[in-house]
Amino acid sequence: VRRWLAGILIAVIVAGFSSLVPARPVLASSCYGRFDYAFQYTGTVATSYADPTCATNAYYGWIGVNGQIQTPSHFPSLGGSSSNHSLGWLGLSFNDPPGPAYPLGPGSSSWVQEGWLAGCIGFGGRVLCADTSSGLRCYDEMYFAGLNLFTLNPCGGLTFNSAPIYRMEWDGAHCWVLYVNYNVYQDSMCDTTNPPAQVPRSGTLEATSEIDSTNGSPVEMPTTIYGYSDPNTNNALRIRGAAGYVPWTLNLSTGGTIGWDERYSTPTTYISAFNLCYKIEGCGQC
Amino acid sequence: MLIRVPSEAPHKLHLRNLVASCMGLVIVAACGSVNSASVASPWHAVDLPGMPSGLRGAVYDSTRDCLWIMTRPLMQDGVPVITLTRLNVTSVTASPTSLQLAGQGYIAGVIGIDAKAKVWLGWGTTLARYDPVTASSQTWQVPNFAGQTHQTQNPGLDGNMVALAIDPAGEVWVAAYGVRAIFGFNSVTNSWDRTIHLSIDPFRGTRLSFLQTGQLMMNGRESLLPSRSTVEIINAATGAEIGLGLRAIDYVISDAGHAIYVDDSGSVGKITLANASTTVITGPAPMAAEPHLTVDPTGNVWFSMRTRDLVGVGKLDVLSGAVQPYPLPQPPAASIGADPACPPQAAFGCSKFNATLDPQIQAVIADPRGNVWVITRANGSGDTHSFSGMSPVYELTQE
Numbered sequence: 001v002r003r004w005l006a007g008i009l010i011a012v013i014v015a016g017f018s019s020l021v022p023a024r025p026v027l028a029s030s031c032y033g034r035f036d037y038a039f040q041y042t043g044t045v046a047t048s049y050a051d052p053t054c055a056t057n058a059y060y061g062w063i064g065v066n067g068q069i070q071t072p073s074h075f076p077s078l079g080g081s082s083s084n085h086s087l088g089w090l091g092l093s094f095n096d097p098p099g100p101a102y103p104l105g106p107g108s109s110s111w112v113q114e115g116w117l118a119g120c121i122g123f124g125g126r127v128l129c130a131d132t133s134s135g136l137r138c139y140d141e142m143y144f145a146g147l148n149l150f151t152l153n154p155c156g157g158l159t160f161n162s163a164p165i166y167r168m169e170w171d172g173a174h175c176w177v178l179y180v181n182y183n184v185y186q187d188s189m190c191d192t193t194n195p196p197a198q199v200p201r202s203g204t205l206e207a208t209s210e211i212d213s214t215n216g217s218p219v220e221m222p223t224t225i226y227g228y229s230d231p232n233t234n235n236a237l238r239i240r241g242a243a244g245y246v247p248w249t250l251n252l253s254t255g256g257t258i259g260w261d262e263r264y265s266t267p268t269t270y271i272s273a274f275n276l277c278y279k280i281e282g283c284g285q286c
Numbered sequence: 287m288l289i290r291v292p293s294e295a296p297h298k299l300h301l302r303n304l305v306a307s308c309m310g311l312v313i314v315a316a317c318g319s320v321n322s323a324s325v326a327s328p329w330h331a332v333d334l335p336g337m338p339s340g341l342r343g344a345v346y347d348s349t350r351d352c353l354w355i356m357t358r359p360l361m362q363d364g365v366p367v368i369t370l371t372r373l374n375v376t377s378v379t380a381s382p383t384s385l386q387l388a389g390q391g392y393i394a395g396v397i398g399i400d401a402k403a404k405v406w407l408g409w410g411t412t413l414a415r416y417d418p419v420t421a422s423s424q425t426w427q428v429p430n431f432a433g434q435t436h437q438t439q440n441p442g443l444d445g446n447m448v449a450l451a452i453d454p455a456g457e458v459w460v461a462a463y464g465v466r467a468i469f470g471f472n473s474v475t476n477s478w479d480r481t482i483h484l485s486i487d488p489f490r491g492t493r494l495s496f497l498q499t500g501q502l503m504m505n506g507r508e509s510l511l512p513s514r515s516t517v518e519i520i521n522a523a524t525g526a527e528i529g530l531g532l533r534a535i536d537y538v539i540s541d542a543g544h545a546i547y548v549d550d551s552g553s554v555g556k557i558t559l560a561n562a563s564t565t566v567i568t569g570p571a572p573m574a575a576e577p578h579l580t581v582d583p584t585g586n587v588w589f590s591m592r593t594r595d596l597v598g599v600g601k602l603d604v605l606s607g608a609v610q611p612y613p614l615p616q617p618p619a620a621s622i623g624a625d626p627a628c629p630p631q632a633a634f635g636c637s638k639f640n641a642t643l644d645p646q647i648q649a650v651i652a653d654p655r656g657n658v659w660v661i662t663r664a665n666g667s668g669d670t671h672s673f674s675g676m677s678p679v680y681e682l683t684q685e
Contacts, residue, residue, distance in 0.1 A: 037630050055630050083623045093629045100640065108632030120624035123639040125617020125675025127624050134671045138364060141627050143641060147594045150626070150641035153663065154339055154672055156360035164364055171440060173489075173513035174575060181364045183442035185341075185393045188490075190575035192592050193535075193552035212625050260630070 038261040038269035038282035039208035046256025051265045058204040059255035060095040064169030064240025065205040071116050071158050072222035075132050078119045079217030082131055087210040088224035089115025090166045092203035099145035110200055112176055112189055114140035114166050116158050126152050140178050142189045146197035153187055155180045169240055182234055205239055209282030221269055221284035229279050236278040248278045327615040331677035334371055334380050334666035342648035343395015344661045349403040351375055356407050358392040366392055375653050385416055385423050391446040394490045395648055400452045408447040408460055413471060429478050449494035461488040482525040486516055491535055491576045498542050505534050515550055530562055538579035546587050548577050568607030582652035590650055595642040599650055599660055612682055617675020645676040656684040
């Protein structure tokens with residue numbers, strides 16, 4: 001029975017990840033407003049979802065992630081506005097109590113992420129941009145809901161088709177630490193003592209292609225490859241649990257992996273796997 | 287060109303930067319809604335023109351009455367470099383030096399001044415000396431840590447320099463993350479000639495000081511799980527350690543006979559160095575994870591403050607225990623219409639994001655006049671692809 005269940009599970013995931021599934025009639029994107037995604041994340045189950053079924057069942061028990069992100073081959077089209085953005089990032093989202101509610105929505109729990117940027121990201125007084133004159137740029141971003149504090153930092157320019165390794169992990173004491181090029185320290189999100197505000201100790205891991213159109217024009221989600229074909233290298237997507245880093249495969253010690261995209265919506269996005277789940281790609285019309 | 291903004295108009299710099307940045311981005315139309323009717327701030331925003339965003343460390347140079355600010359930006363393809371900027375505190379003029387070195391292994395802003403007024407910088411396994419007179423630099427590698435690394439589970443942190451202290455004889459003492467030892471570099475013979483093994487682990491918040499008694503003082507972790515910090519006095523001649531416990535995450539020498547410490551609950555106390563006795567000054571204060579403690583000429587202790595929707599510094603009166611907060615001015619709430627990079631779990635709210643910007647304070651320094659300088663991670667003017675409504679340096683003048 002166990003083998004049968006595993007077979008079903010794998011079949012479901014493979015079917016969900018395959019970009020060869022014929023597209024259904026187009027529906028409007030409904031899950032995330034003007035943001036559109038194709039991403040893989042750790043879940044309590046192994047499955048796949050597509051918009052308008054929103055991503056759910058995240059498993060928040062992991063304490064680190066690393067892997068390379070191969071940048072696109074070209075600068076993506078930004079729909080005529082540099083306020084739009086197109087991204088490929090690796091990160092963790094947490095399940096701590098949300099920060100204050102936004103004017104038009106609920107508050108958010110904490111997150112950390114780093115990856116490549118085209119267009120502009122930021123809010124209010126902090127904006128980081130990449131255009132055709134600068135080329136793609138590396139960024140990291142963190143939001144700590146416990147203090148409602150946001151940070152955004154650059155981490156250099158990126159050449160097309162490059163494959164830097166990103167790593168984010170719990171330091172075992174008080175901080176989430178973010179690295180680029182595997183071991184170049186980039187940032188950290190740490191506890192504060194008074195009022196006591198502890199950063200979350202574990203989270204759900206995400207490898208995400210993201211586009212945001214502030215003007216309603218189509219924004220390109222170019223092909224971005226996450227991870228590497230050899231699971232036993234730091235280039236592959238790897239996840240860290242209590243026993244250290246292991247390849248992000250179908251067989252996790254707890255929970256599974258969920259793919260989410262908008263293959264039935266407009267704009268169309270796909271998440272698909274070369275090697276479940278340590279080498280995947282996210283893209284728009286691909 | 288340096289821009290110093292008078293306190294009556296604390297957001298002039300922001301407006302100028304904003305317009306310049308927006309012109310560079312050719313999205314001027316999106317920049318219309320800047321709130322210039324802000325409350326007067328005691329802060330003077332100080333620009334570091336042309337300086338990119340980066341991790342920073344800073345030290346006050348009493349010989350030249352200036353600050354030395356080291357910055358570690360990441361360049362193309364994430365290549366780290368170290369730069370050094372001089373900021374004259376009387377004229378508030380900044381000038382970059384020619385120093386530019388490979389910055390592999392930088393995890394903390396390690397910088398000091400020796401008795402000959404030379405600037406010492408440390409990062410990774412590199413120790414560098416910069417001579418401001420000749421504008422020249424020299425580097426040395428820290429001895430092999432083989433057999434001395436206690437923690438091996440943090441590649442990217444382990445073995446990278448986190449603290450530095452210089453004694454009057456010119457011995458430069460350094461500590462590295464997770465390495466249970468301190469190493470002495472003889473700046474006369476230009477050789478590593480001392481190693482003192484310790485029982486505690488240096489971490490990114492470790493501070494190393496040389497006391498007038500000829501001893502060294504350092505904070506570190508005596509255990510990782512659970513994380514428990516401590517501070518100790520080290521006999522530089524024998525290597526003997528006197529552990530004070532106190533769960534101290536930072537400390538600062540306040541006068542010849544005393545140190546002020548903060549523990550992992552944010553409580554502050556005083557250590558009498560002669561007998562290692564301690565007195566609690568106040569209960570929890572709103573400290574950042576790295577408090578960057580500093581003492582002004584009147585004995586007040588300043589610290590990096592980070593609490594809900596508030597980033598700045600606090601002034602602690604060590605006699606009364608009273609804490610006065612000085613929040614850094616936040617930039618205008620609306621500028622360029624970009625959204626944060628946003629995980630799907632938060633995507634509904636990201637177009638109406640309403641958080642407080644944390645410029646990530648990197649150092650807090652009190653000069654002899656009592657003015658307090660706060661060094662952040664923000665970029666200076668001139669980068670048309672990176673707009674920060676906050677400044678790389680803020681000055682808080684004593685009224």
